[in-house]
Amino acid sequence: xxxxxxxxxxxxxxxxxxxxxxxxxxxxxxxxxxxxxxxxxxxxxxxxxxxxxxxxxxxxxxxxxxxxxxxxxxxxxxxxxxxxxxxxxxxxxxxxxxxxxxxxxxxxxxxxxxxxxxxxxxxxxxxxxx
Amino acid sequence: xxxxxxxxxxxxxxxxxxxxxxxxxxxxxxxxxxxxxxxxxxxxxxxxxxxxxxxxxxxxxxxxxxxxxxxxxxxxxxxxxxxxxxxxxxxxxxxxxxxxxxxxxxxxxxxxxxxxxxxxxxxxxxxxxxxxxxxxxxxxxxxxxxxxxxxxxxxxxxxxxxxxxxxxxxxxxxxxxxxxxxxxxxxxxxxxxxxxxxxxxxxxxxxxxxxxxxxxxxxxxxxxxxxxxxxxxxxxxxxxxxxxxxxxxxxxxxxxxxxxxxxxxxxxxxxxxxxxxxxxxxxxxxxxxxxxxxxxxxxxxxxxxxxxxxxxxxxxxxxxxxxxxxxxxxxxxxxxxxxxxxxxxxxxxxxxxxxxxxxxxxxxxxxxxxxxxxxxxxxxxxxxxxxxxxxxxxxxxxxxxxxxxxxxxxxxxxxxxxxxxxxxxxxxxxxxxxxxxxxxxxxxxxxxxxxxxxxxxxxxxxxxxxxxxxxxxxxxxxxxxxxxxxxxxxxxxxxxxxxxxxxxxxxxxxxxxxxxxxxxxxxxxxxxxxxxxxxxxxxxxxxxxxxxxxxxxxxxxxxxxxxxxxxxxxxxxxxxxxxxxxxxxxxxxxxxxxx
Numbered sequence: 001x002x003x004x005x006x007x008x009x010x011x012x013x014x015x016x017x018x019x020x021x022x023x024x025x026x027x028x029x030x031x032x033x034x035x036x037x038x039x040x041x042x043x044x045x046x047x048x049x050x051x052x053x054x055x056x057x058x059x060x061x062x063x064x065x066x067x068x069x070x071x072x073x074x075x076x077x078x079x080x081x082x083x084x085x086x087x088x089x090x091x092x093x094x095x096x097x098x099x100x101x102x103x104x105x106x107x108x109x110x111x112x113x114x115x116x117x118x119x120x121x122x123x124x125x126x127x128x129x130x
Numbered sequence: 131x132x133x134x135x136x137x138x139x140x141x142x143x144x145x146x147x148x149x150x151x152x153x154x155x156x157x158x159x160x161x162x163x164x165x166x167x168x169x170x171x172x173x174x175x176x177x178x179x180x181x182x183x184x185x186x187x188x189x190x191x192x193x194x195x196x197x198x199x200x201x202x203x204x205x206x207x208x209x210x211x212x213x214x215x216x217x218x219x220x221x222x223x224x225x226x227x228x229x230x231x232x233x234x235x236x237x238x239x240x241x242x243x244x245x246x247x248x249x250x251x252x253x254x255x256x257x258x259x260x261x262x263x264x265x266x267x268x269x270x271x272x273x274x275x276x277x278x279x280x281x282x283x284x285x286x287x288x289x290x291x292x293x294x295x296x297x298x299x300x301x302x303x304x305x306x307x308x309x310x311x312x313x314x315x316x317x318x319x320x321x322x323x324x325x326x327x328x329x330x331x332x333x334x335x336x337x338x339x340x341x342x343x344x345x346x347x348x349x350x351x352x353x354x355x356x357x358x359x360x361x362x363x364x365x366x367x368x369x370x371x372x373x374x375x376x377x378x379x380x381x382x383x384x385x386x387x388x389x390x391x392x393x394x395x396x397x398x399x400x401x402x403x404x405x406x407x408x409x410x411x412x413x414x415x416x417x418x419x420x421x422x423x424x425x426x427x428x429x430x431x432x433x434x435x436x437x438x439x440x441x442x443x444x445x446x447x448x449x450x451x452x453x454x455x456x457x458x459x460x461x462x463x464x465x466x467x468x469x470x471x472x473x474x475x476x477x478x479x480x481x482x483x484x485x486x487x488x489x490x491x492x493x494x495x496x497x498x499x500x501x502x503x504x505x506x507x508x509x510x511x512x513x514x515x516x517x518x519x520x521x522x523x524x525x526x527x528x529x530x531x532x533x534x535x536x537x538x539x540x541x542x543x544x545x546x547x548x549x550x551x552x553x554x555x556x557x558x559x560x561x562x563x564x565x566x567x568x569x570x571x572x573x574x575x576x577x578x579x580x581x582x583x584x585x586x587x588x589x590x591x592x593x594x595x596x597x598x599x600x601x602x603x604x605x606x607x608x609x610x611x612x613x614x615x616x617x618x619x620x621x622x623x624x625x626x627x628x629x630x631x632x633x634x635x636x637x638x639x640x641x642x643x644x645x646x647x648x649x650x651x652x653x654x655x656x657x658x659x660x661x662x663x664x665x666x667x668x669x670x671x672x673x674x675x676x677x678x679x680x681x682x683x684x685x686x687x688x689x690x691x692x693x694x695x696x697x698x699x700x701x702x703x704x705x706x707x708x709x710x711x712x713x714x715x716x717x718x719x720x721x722x723x724x725x
Contacts, residue, residue, distance in 0.1 A: 003386025006276065006393045009268060016264035020254075023136045023190050036215040050169070053132035065191050066134065068215035 021062045028065040030085040030109060034096075035078065037071035043078035044097060051098035052081075055105040064109065077120055088112060094120035133171040135212055136190040140252065142177030142338055143331070143370050149201055150185035156204040157187075164208050173261075176339015178252035179493040180239050183223060188252070195223045242508050244471065245495045246479045247332075247455040251339030256374050259381040262342040268387055270461035271346050271353075275395040278461075280310060280354045289465030291477030292457070296322055296413075296450030297528065297554050297630065299476070299543040302457075305447060308437035310355040312445040317357035319348045320441065320448040322418055323364035323371070326410040327526025328577060330557035332481040333451035335493050337364070337371035340455065341378035345388065345401060347457035351447050352399040360401040361441070363418050365408050375403055410527075410581035414629045415448050417583070428583045429629035450555070452481055472498030476542030480553065486523075486560035487514045499540040502532060506560060517562040521645070525554025527574040527581075528634030530641025531567070550641040552634065566663035567646040568653055572600045574638035578631060589632025592623040596639055603650060605666040606657040613643060613650060662724050665709040669725055672713075674699035676721035683713035683722060 004012065034040070034049045049068065056064050072080045077094030083104065084090050093104060093115065100118055107113045139145075139154045154174050161167045178186045183197035189207070194217045196207065203221055210216050245251075254261035262268070274283055287303035294300045309317060321344055325333040337344065348360040364372055379401055382388040390398045404422050411417045412427040419441045421427035440446025456478060460468045469477050476498040482505065485491045489511035496505060502522060506512065513519050521531040530551035532539070539545050543553050561570065579593040599616050602608045620636030627633045643650060652660050659667040672683070672692075677699040684692040684700055691707050694700030699721075702713070714722045 003384075003389070003391075004393065006272060006395075009263070009272065009385075009387075009393060012260070013263050013266070013269065016260045020261060020264040022133065025191050025193055036213075038214075041214075046169075049134055050132075053134055057132050067191055068134070070214070070216055 018060070018062060025065060028063045030061075030064040031083070032064060032066045032104075033069050033082040033084075034066065035070070035072045035074075035080040035082075036068040039071065039075045040078045040080065045079035047098050048079045048081065048096050048101050051101035052105065055102045059105060059110065061105070061109070074120055080120065083108060085109060088114075090122055092120045092122065093118040133169060135170045135192070137170060137172045137207075137212070138175045138188040138190065138252065139172065140176075140178050140184060140186045141174035141256070141370075142181070142184075142251075142335055143368075144177065144181040145184040145186060146370065148185050150199075152201040153185055153187065153199050153204055156201050157208065160204050160208040161212065164213055166208075166213060170212050173255045174257070175254060176251040176256050177248075177335040177493055179243075179248065179335075179495075180223075180490060181492040182490045183492075189217070192217060196221045197223045239490050239492070239494075239509055239511070242500065242504055243495050244479050244497050246459050246468075246471075247336055247452050247481050248339065248493065248495045249459065250343065251335060251493075254340070256339055256341055257377045259342060259378065259385060259387075262340070266462060267342055267458075268346055270458035271349055271387070272393065273461055274350045274353050275393060275397060280356075283350065283354045283461065284310065286460060286465040287457075290460045290468040291465075291472070291475075292453065292460060292468065293476065293543065294450060295452035295456070295480065295553075295555070297525070297552060299553060302449065302453055305437055305449070306351065306355055308435070309357075309445045309447045312438055314445055315356070316359060316444055317355055318441040318444060318446040319351045319355075319357050319360035320419065320422070320436075320446055321348060321360070321362040321364075321454055322413065322415065322448055322450045323362055323368075324406045324413040324418055325368075325451070325555060326365065326408070326413050326581075327528075327555055327557045328574075329485040329559050330483045330526055330555050332483050332493060332556045334368050334371050336451050336455050336481070337368070338374055341371075341374045342382065343455045343458055344375075344451060345378055345382055347454040348401060349388065349392065349399045350457060350461060351449075353397055355445075355447055357447070358398045358400070360399065361404050361422055362401060363404045363406055363412070363422055365412075366405040367408055372403065372405070379403070409583070410577070411583045411629070411631050414631055416629065419446065419448070428585050429631070431628060452556070473540060473542045475544055480541070480556060482556045482558045484510050484558050484560070486558075487517065487562040487565070488512075488560040489514055496541075498542045501538050501540055503537040505541075505558070506537070510560065513560065513562050517564070520561045520563050520565055521567070523551075523559040523561065523570065523574075523638070524557070525552040525634075525637070526557040527578045528552055528630065528637055529554045529557075530637045531561075531570070531645060533645045550637065550644060552637070564661055564663070566659050566661035567642040567649045568600060568604050568659070569661075569663045571639045571642045572597070572604060575600060575635065578635040582631065582635070586626075586628040586632060588623045588626035589628070589635060592619050592627075593632070593635055595619055596623075596636060600639065603653050604659070604664040606653060606664075608650075608654045610651070610654060612654070613647070616640075617643065658725070662711075668709060669704060670702055670707060670709065670711070670714055671704075671723050671725070672700050672702055673721050673723055676719050678719060678721070680718075682716050682718070686712050686716050688712065 074080045081093045081096045157172045185199045187196045292302045416430040417427040436446045481495045584590045599612045620640045623636045679697040691703040
């Protein structure tokens with residue numbers, strides 16, 4: 001790369017900061033958990049996960065943490081996705097294909113509107129939490 | 131394609147020596163085999179600090195902290211964790227609580243730490259300037275080049291209260307200001323990376339984990355005091371740190387962050403690396419500068435101080451690695467932010483290399499004023515095998531010991547000095563009841579006697595004499611007058627030696643005499659070594675009533691001096707015994723006695 005000017009450095013910092021922020025865990029208040037058990041993967045959970053990551057990048061959302069987890073128990077409705085965010089109830093969506101993933105980001109996370117035809121359940125109470 | 135997971139593999143020297151390089155390569159190969167190479171980013175970072183548990187790898191966003199990995203473990207982590215999202219529990223960090231701890235926040239080691247100097251270590255890839263820039267790298271330089279006057283920079287340093295982390299604790303702003311005020315050009319900026327204390331590796335890890343922070347800070351100093359040239363003096367025994375510095379300098383030059391007309395500001399600055407040959411005295415600033423000039427590294431009397439007449443007799447700012455690494459943060463967050471951390475006279479944080487008889491040996495950064503107890507028990511996890519804490523040695527060969535009575539002393543420059551030790555560079559060696567204080571004093575003094583350059587008599591002759599007395603005492607031939615003599619010689623060395631090496635060399639001896647005089651007297655009056663270290667004063671013997679004649683000791687004895695019939699008590703031939711202690715440690719029946 002050639003020598004930079006001040007503006008170029010500042011621009012580079014912004015781009016790189018966004019890339020690095022994806023690695024960070026603290027300061028992210030929205031959580032997307034994708035079920036990645038055998039059944040989930042067989043039903044296309046990997047593509048769903050990629051769709052989430054790509055859409056978050058496209059929307060420039062840096063406060064969302066994407067995790068993967070094991071089987072959520074809804075093997076008939078895979079891929080399943082759990083969403084936690086402030087101001088919205090915790091929701092599990094079922095049959096989330098890449099298209100629905102994009103919808104979830106745009107409507108649920110950005111628009112704060114539930115996507116009714118994919119709602120499966122609320123997560124079970126977590127006995128490990130006080 | 132965005133990454134769904136990140137694997138951060140520690141690339142510090144400690145982890146690399148236990149195959150982290152291979153682990154890094156295996157991760158990449160396994161990910162490729164699993165077909166998810168594009169979904170997971172593998173990053174080689176600097177030191178995580180918990181060297182005791184290395185090699186370490188961290189998986190994000192799950193924050194799984196994998197420890198003591200072997201190259202073959204990567205397969206399972208990739209197939210279970212990265213493909214299926216199930217962390218491999220048996221490889222995760224396990225604390226004292228005997229439950230598996232998956233997340234870093236749950237590990238006691240990190241809880242009391244506050245990382246300023248090590249802010250990027252274990253977080254970024256040190257060989258990628260972009261990752262440093264992403265973490266506000268070179269933003270402090272921007273500020274200094276375009277928004278601040280040199281006076282404002284010095285004012286912020288003054289407010290911050292930053293003092294030199296290399297040992298003596300001289301206020302950094304004052305040093306810079308002296309150099310700035312001298313009207314004599316060219317001026318030079320020097321980074322002292324000649325870390326030589328036994329057991330200390332703070333500077334190495336900082337350079338390996340975050341080399342750009344040093345380059346940025348030196349450039350800031352150049353702009354502030356009016357210098358266009360910097361030197362990093364680093365010992366040749368740090369090949370990885372040197373390599374990372376070279377890569378960093380290269381990348382900074384390519385982006386125009388070093389070289390001519392930095393960021394179009396009209397300011398030129400460049401940095402050169404100079405390798406030291408491993409002489410301890412070259413960590414002393416005047417000797418270091420002499421060595422950069424190509425001469426034999428010997429100290430010079432001060433004044434004149436390097437701030438006025440340093441490298442090639444020109445005004446020079448010389449700071450230690452840790453001091454440099456703090457500077458970009460002070461500029462970015464402001465001196466007042468930094469001054470909020472620490473004690474009244476010692477601001478900010480200090481990195482310590484925790485080693486010796488401690489469970490979590492490693493690199494820790496804590497606010498000044500943290501107590502020794504917090505460092506040793508809360509962060510360090512206590513003494514290995516839960517033995518009794520005896521003392522901690524701080525400041526390396528220039529420092530002294532601190533005993534259990536002072537565990538609750540808040541650590542800062544003044545308090546350590548009051549206790550007869552020094553902050554030094556930050557080595558912290560923990561000792562338990564099995565360590566003999568005469569032996570420890572002998573070890574450190576032996577080191578400084580070897581490393582003395584020989585230029586001034588107090589250090590050259592005094593050191594040798596002190597060592598002779600210590601050897602005499604450890605052989606059981608000492609007298610009480612010897613202790614008085616040692617104090618006298620030690621105090622003379624402190625006052626008359628030319629440089630820091632000689633002035634501080636007697637510290638380990640004097641401080642062990644102060645706090646453990648009884649132990650010295652046991653060697654002198656009773657001819658015994660209470661810790662069982664001084665070979666001339668101990669004998670191993672077999673207790674016939676306990677010995678079952680298994681013959682294990684006889685088989686393990688390296689000089690074959692143990693004999694006996696099967697199932698009959700054995701005997702040690704004292705004239706041939708070399709007192710290695712092997713029989714003592716292998717006997718399962720407690721039948722070998724050490725006196």
